[in-house]
Amino acid sequence: MSDFDYVPFSGIEYPKEAFAPDGVLWWESSKRGATGAVPRMASWLRWNVEIGGRFTTRQLRETLGISNEHAQRRQRELRDYGWEYLSSKEEPSLGEDCILEKYGWWPGEGPRPRRQQISSKLRRQVFERDGGRCVLCGRAAGEKYDDGSVVTLTAGHIIANSHGGAASLDNLQTECRVCNESARADTGSVADPGAVVEQVKSLKKADRMELLSWIRAKQRSRSPLDRAFDAYRLGGPNVQAAVLDYLEKVESR
Numbered sequence: 583m584s585d586f587d588y589v590p591f592s593g594i595e596y597p598k599e600a601f602a603p604d605g606v607l608w609w610e611s612s613k614r615g616a617t618g619a620v621p622r623m624a625s626w627l628r629w630n631v632e633i634g635g636r637f638t639t640r641q642l643r644e645t646l647g648i649s650n651e652h653a654q655r656r657q658r659e660l661r662d663y664g665w666e667y668l669s670s671k672e673e674p675s676l677g678e679d680c681i682l683e684k685y686g687w688w689p690g691e692g693p694r695p696r697r698q699q700i701s702s703k704l705r706r707q708v709f710e711r712d713g714g715r716c717v718l719c720g721r722a723a724g725e726k727y728d729d730g731s732v733v734t735l736t737a738g739h740i741i742a743n744s745h746g747g748a749a750s751l752d753n754l755q756t757e758c759r760v761c762n763e764s765a766r767a768d769t770g771s772v773a774d775p776g777a778v779v780e781q782v783k784s785l786k787k788a789d790r791m792e793l794l795s796w797i798r799a800k801q802r803s804r805s806p807l808d809r810a811f812d813a814y815r816l817g818g819p820n821v822q823a824a825v826l827d828y829l830e831k832v833e834s835r
């Protein structure tokens with residue numbers, strides 16, 4: 583008889599908490615509330631990665647059979663359930679790796695907590711306050727990105743949900759789809775700092791100082807011209823007719 587008879591088949595012995603009431607590991611369970619990418623990722627991470635340990639999106643995707651285009655978004659959703667991890671977004675040297683910092687909710691703890699919902703009324707208040715434009719890039723809904731796709735707006739958290747930020751007017755800001763994604767992206771291109779500094783150097787002094795004020799305010803400020811256009815766009819038909827009428831009169835002078 584060899585010692586190998588006693589080596590468990592999987593190579594890992596899981597404690598009994600890792601098994602769902604249906605007798606299989608939580609991430610393989612078909613128990614209600616345990617299926618779906620987010621619960622399965624949470625269960626797998628809970629019993630396969632220690633705090634301070636590393637994992638990758640690819641690993642989650644391949645182990646759990648989650649489609650490529652959804653894996654990254656689902657992984658980010660973990661943060662809405664109290665999970666904390668470092669990725670290349672915070673620490674570019676990590677590359678593909680993520681470092682687990684804190685366990686959050688997983689199905690063995692009970693039903694999935696509700697994510698904070700933003701009511702349509704609150705979203706409308708956020709958009710109105712911000713002039714119906716992304717506070718980060720200044721684009722309005724319906725305008726086009728450089729690639730020709732249409733801009734859509736969303737209410738983004740200033741302090742993230744997972745870090746205790748509330749879904750309240752003072753913690754929400756208008757962000758377009760692309761700015762919202764890149765603010766939360768786990769991987770991104772790692773630009774050369776020298777090249778970007780050169781780009782900043784090439785700006786006029788006044789523009790450099792304005793850029794500094796945007797960076798400190800964490801949003802771009804609106805010029806009087808921008809604000810006049812916002813007032814026109816959001817002012818309704820009477821305002822728009824009056825403004826257009828005035829401008830066409832002065833145009834011909």
Ligand SMILES: [Zn+2]
Binds near residue numbers: 716720757759761
């Ligand atoms: Zn934007």
